[in-house]
Amino acid sequence: MEKQEDRRPHRLVLVLFPLQGHTTPMLQLGSLLYSRGFSITIAHTSFNPPNPINHPHFHFLLLPDKTHYSLNSGTPKIKDLESINLNCQAPLKEFLELQKQRTYSQVAGVIHDSLMYFAAAVANDYKIPSLVLRTSSAAFAQTYVALPRLLAEGSLVFEDSMLHELVPQLNPLRFKDLPVSRENMEVTLKLMDILRNSKSSSALIINTLDCFEQLPLFQLRQHFQVPIFGIGPLSRMASASSTSFLEEEASCIAWLNTQAPKSVLYISKGSLAMSDEKELREIAWGLVNSEQPFLWVVRPGSVSGSDWTESLPQGFIEHVGERGLIVKWAPQKEVLAHCAVGGFWTHCGWNSVMESLSEGVPMICSPQFFDQKVNARYITHTWKVGLELEGELERGDIERSIRKLVAGTEGVEIRQRAIEWKQMIDVSILEGGSTYNALNDLTEFLLTNKI
Numbered sequence: 001m002e003k004q005e006d007r008r009p010h011r012l013v014l015v016l017f018p019l020q021g022h023t024t025p026m027l028q029l030g031s032l033l034y035s036r037g038f039s040i041t042i043a044h045t046s047f048n049p050p051n052p053i054n055h056p057h058f059h060f061l062l063l064p065d066k067t068h069y070s071l072n073s074g075t076p077k078i079k080d081l082e083s084i085n086l087n088c089q090a091p092l093k094e095f096l097e098l099q100k101q102r103t104y105s106q107v108a109g110v111i112h113d114s115l116m117y118f119a120a121a122v123a124n125d126y127k128i129p130s131l132v133l134r135t136s137s138a139a140f141a142q143t144y145v146a147l148p149r150l151l152a153e154g155s156l157v158f159e160d161s162m163l164h165e166l167v168p169q170l171n172p173l174r175f176k177d178l179p180v181s182r183e184n185m186e187v188t189l190k191l192m193d194i195l196r197n198s199k200s201s202s203a204l205i206i207n208t209l210d211c212f213e214q215l216p217l218f219q220l221r222q223h224f225q226v227p228i229f230g231i232g233p234l235s236r237m238a239s240a241s242s243t244s245f246l247e248e249e250a251s252c253i254a255w256l257n258t259q260a261p262k263s264v265l266y267i268s269k270g271s272l273a274m275s276d277e278k279e280l281r282e283i284a285w286g287l288v289n290s291e292q293p294f295l296w297v298v299r300p301g302s303v304s305g306s307d308w309t310e311s312l313p314q315g316f317i318e319h320v321g322e323r324g325l326i327v328k329w330a331p332q333k334e335v336l337a338h339c340a341v342g343g344f345w346t347h348c349g350w351n352s353v354m355e356s357l358s359e360g361v362p363m364i365c366s367p368q369f370f371d372q373k374v375n376a377r378y379i380t381h382t383w384k385v386g387l388e389l390e391g392e393l394e395r396g397d398i399e400r401s402i403r404k405l406v407a408g409t410e411g412v413e414i415r416q417r418a419i420e421w422k423q424m425i426d427v428s429i430l431e432g433g434s435t436y437n438a439l440n441d442l443t444e445f446l447l448t449n450k451i
């Protein structure tokens with residue numbers, strides 16, 4: 001039987017890119033727009049599909065796709081990206097064709113992940129507005145807008161001696177923060193192209209908020225000349241349904257309940273970043289020596305050469321005892337909202353950053369790739385809510401950073417600022433706040449915009 005909500009007059013098709021950090025914010029946006037009265041169809045590949053049980057109000061559309069992915073390696077390979085975008089076209093067309101025949105409902109928009117750019121062309125063929133959801137920050141998009149200029153000026157071929165210099169017109173970013181791989185410019189150029197093509201979309205949605213990224217948002221609006229809705233943190237506004245691909249170990253919440261307020265360091269590198277065995281050992285010793293309680297997510301397969309935690313130093317678990325807990329995957333939003341958590345050692349994926357800022361949790365930043373260095377720079381330099389711990393990790397530096405962030409007097413200002421930024425977020429999602437208004441504007445746009 002057809003679901004009741006399928007008879008709502010306005011349907012939105014949301015096209016997911018099959019990585020955790022991309023799927024989560026799109027599903028969150030779907031929940032918000034569902035609560036605004038739209039029917040939601042989630043179009044997804046067979047790789048990393050969302051779990052329909054967690055989203056009973058959505059309708060799901062499988063885009064059968066035979067790509068053999070190398071996606072779980074951070075930045076997707078160009079050939080995979082192109083293959084997904086090619087394979088998914090026909091099934092989306094077929095779906096929109098069927099929708100045309102429905103008299104009681106119309107597709108008001110196709111909202112697609114920036115990496116699922118095929119959807120814009122398909123929507124355009126059907127004269128349906130297409131909107132891009134960018135799951136990373138506005139500052140990150142701004143760097144891609146600046147790359148053609150930097151490329152033309154020859155600034156992207158820079159000496160190591162320039163790594164710490166500021167990039168002209170991209171303050172506060174340094175050359176080392178730019179999301180370019182000097183060895184693999186092909187990916188950079190492809191992503192630059194994808195962003196450039198967003199210009200022909202009807203609008204952009206960015207999981208951010210004005211008070212955090214005023215300047216990058218202003219510059220993007222000038223550049224794109226289409227509406228840009230800063231609606232974030234999506235994690236803060238959307239329903240609590242799980243969007244995790246891996247099973248969340250809820251038992252860690254009971255352990256957190258036994259810890260003192262603001263004492264625990266939470267450690268997670270998101271869904272893609274990897275460690276090697278040496279790094280795992282340095283982290284372990286750093287944690288032991290810091291004497292601070294910790295909750296550590298070690299994703300299975302995330303330590304090269306190990307299945308899970310086999311390469312931890314002998315006796316580590318016994319030594320730490322009740323003071324530490326290692327899990328495979330945590331209910332991160334719940335963890336960060338827990339009163340026992342006093343700091344987050346993060347790889348600086350944008351979702352993690354937004355989730356941490358939303359709860360006023362200060363951060364230790366160990367970025368690895370893609371947008372993470374840009375995010376880390378904003379955390380440590382612009383919002384000043386975190387410490388940088390970059391390069392080869394060493395137990396002494398780790399110990400000092402943890403002590404400083406969670407307990408030391410040196411970290412007092414950082415901890416205080418984290419609370420102040422959280423309060424700004426609290427205000428932005430209330431009636432009249434920037435995110436609240438942007439969501440209203442987006443709803444209005446979707447109900448009235450025609451192409």
Ligand code: UDX
Nearest residue numbers: 021024136268270271272297329330332349350351352
């Ligand atoms: C990737 C990129 O790394 C990121 O920089 C980009 O902006 C989006 O794609 P990822 O590396 O997975 O994402 O990091 P992040 O953006 O932080 O997303 C991870 C998500 O997994 C977060 O929503 C986080 O709450 C969740 N998570 C992580 C869990 O629920 N449990 C965990 O144990 C770890």
